[in-house]
Amino acid sequence: MPLDPYKTLGVSRTATADEIKKAYRKLARSYHPDHNPDNAAAEEKFKAVSTAYEILSDDDKRARFDKFGAAGLQEGFDPRAAAAGRQAPRGPGPGSADLKDLFDLFGAGSPFGGGGGGFGGFAPRAKGPTPGSQLDLKIRIRFDQAARGLTTKFQYERPTACPACSGRGISGNAACSRCRGQGLIAESKSLSVNIPSGADNGDKLRIKGKGGDGIGGAAPGDLMLEVQVEPHRTLRREGISLISTATIGPIDALLGCDASVETLDGLTPVPIPPGHSAGHRVRVPGKGVTRGGKTGDLLVEVTVDASRQPLLDLEARALAEKLRDLVTKR
Numbered sequence: 001m002p003l004d005p006y007k008t009l010g011v012s013r014t015a016t017a018d019e020i021k022k023a024y025r026k027l028a029r030s031y032h033p034d035h036n037p038d039n040a041a042a043e044e045k046f047k048a049v050s051t052a053y054e055i056l057s058d059d060d061k062r063a064r065f066d067k068f069g070a071a072g073l074q075e076g077f078d079p080r081a082a083a084a085g086r087q088a089p090r091g092p093g094p095g096s097a098d099l100k101d102l103f104d105l106f107g108a109g110s111p112f113g114g115g116g117g118g119f120g121g122f123a124p125r126a127k128g129p130t131p132g133s134q135l136d137l138k139i140r141i142r143f144d145q146a147a148r149g150l151t152t153k154f155q156y157e158r159p160t161a162c163p164a165c166s167g168r169g170i171s172g173n174a175a176c177s178r179c180r181g182q183g184l185i186a187e188s189k190s191l192s193v194n195i196p197s198g199a200d201n202g203d204k205l206r207i208k209g210k211g212g213d214g215i216g217g218a219a220p221g222d223l224m225l226e227v228q229v230e231p232h233r234t235l236r237r238e239g240i241s242l243i244s245t246a247t248i249g250p251i252d253a254l255l256g257c258d259a260s261v262e263t264l265d266g267l268t269p270v271p272i273p274p275g276h277s278a279g280h281r282v283r284v285p286g287k288g289v290t291r292g293g294k295t296g297d298l299l300v301e302v303t304v305d306a307s308r309q310p311l312l313d314l315e316a317r318a319l320a321e322k323l324r325d326l327v328t329k330r
């Protein structure tokens, strides 16, 4: 253990918390095992710097060191007894070096980096048990899968308590080499989730306890799964309403017809009533999307296209003209 944490970090006794943090970050970065593979001297320095920071970043420990020196940090130290001139019994050195501050130091190089779709930030330094972090992931599903719901299995990287140090981050009085003092390692896990029917773009599902492991017996975090729905070739959604389209000829528009309409179940005949007017959507009750126990309707946007029913012969044309005379006179 360092005799003088101020010397180890190269700061003055009156250094502010911010100056101490800056000095620590700079040194921890240059001595970090990731940047110094197989360099025992750097590893020793890294441990010393970590221990020094652990003392100086803790107001209580720093005050005890200032007043009583290294002896003030011994386990079982009794400040009143020391003040009265009696030496506390000697115990192990400063306990669990809390190295979680390293998370925000090694964003890019660490498996816990904060890149898109990666793990979220970890809980800040805390004494004792630390709850697991929340994980935010996105899952992309097809339009019909979202409408109907699905159960799907996927793999993701989950911060898991390091098996070498049981998530404590230290081994003996040094940073655990398996997890590099982080207490957590990234493990690929597979998870089966049930996405309910009617899921929509941007919906978030909270899956309890499937985020990062907690430390020191604390509860794991949750997994937040954001649903992304791929657009369909022809169908759209407006909430629980399903929107489809149909194109019919002018005679069918006048007389009504069964139009062939794309639905979740494929092409389906939908009755279009006579006298279709532009902009009107034909409603088919109960053929939309079910969400939260409610089922929406299918709405068919009908377009009239004369080329669908061309007047190819003289007789057809004569009939159409007669029909126009009849309906215009009225």
Ligand SMILES: [Zn+2]
Pocket (backbone or CB within 6 Å): 162, 163, 164, 165, 166, 167, 168, 169, 170, 176, 177, 178, 179, 180, 181, 182, 183, 184
């Ligand atoms: Zn470990």
